[in-house]
């Protein structure tokens with residue numbers, strides 16, 4: 001393994017702690033798989049809240065995992081990321097109902113993002129954060145595309161990950177201060193756009209979830225990162241929304257199109273480029 005990897009991946013402004021590579025790899029793989037598994041549950045449980053006919057609502061935080069078909073509570077062996085799905089051939093151990101591959105795919109996705117961030121982008125232990133943040137943003141985007149909601153539970157998880165990022169930094173106070181201004185600028189700008197939209201056109205151009213997401217992203221990327229994030233977010237949203245509107249033949253431009261996935265992409269690209277020292281942090 002390249003010994004230079006260890007010293008790289010340190011952001012310009014913030015000094016990060018150093019860990020031996022093998023510890024980062026073991027920790028990164030385990031955390032990514034566990035987080036992927038948790039996000040698989042989030043992907044299944046959170047949307048249940050939005051369907052009105054569903055009186056039985058699963059909380060993301062409480063309740064054991066169970067088979068959605070036979071409701072058998074799953075044992076530890078049924079919940080080993082990736083391996084359980086492969087060994088049980090994608091079926092429930094108890095009722096043999098086929099289990100969707102989404103759990104497996106989300107776990108695999110988290111692991112893949114970690115390995116690419118660590119080995120290709122040389123982000124050091126920041127690769128673990130990239131994996132966990134990316135997986136959370138993926139689930140948020142999928143839910144936003146379908147339900148036009150960026151769930152608070154997932155926003156809270158991003159906030160908790162930011163606290164963890166500060167705790168593992170050598171300069172937590174700098175990171176916090178930097179983040180504070182980023183939060184103010186990001187959330188402030190989007191709030192302004194929302195107010196202007198409401199007054200001029202009488203519609204909610206920007207959802208409250210979008211404002212929260214940009215605020216939380218501001219914590220990670222600081223004031224400097226916000227313009228770049230919003231640029232990427234707006235461009236990527238337009239690139240998809242305009243062809244979509246043309247296909248749907250909605251020329252009144254009043255079509256609702258979620259901003260969350262674009263913002264998530266902007267956040268992620270900015271965060272990675274900052275820690276790869278392409279953009280200033």
Ligand SMILES: [Zn+2]
Nearest residue numbers: 067070092095
């Ligand atoms: Zn079952």
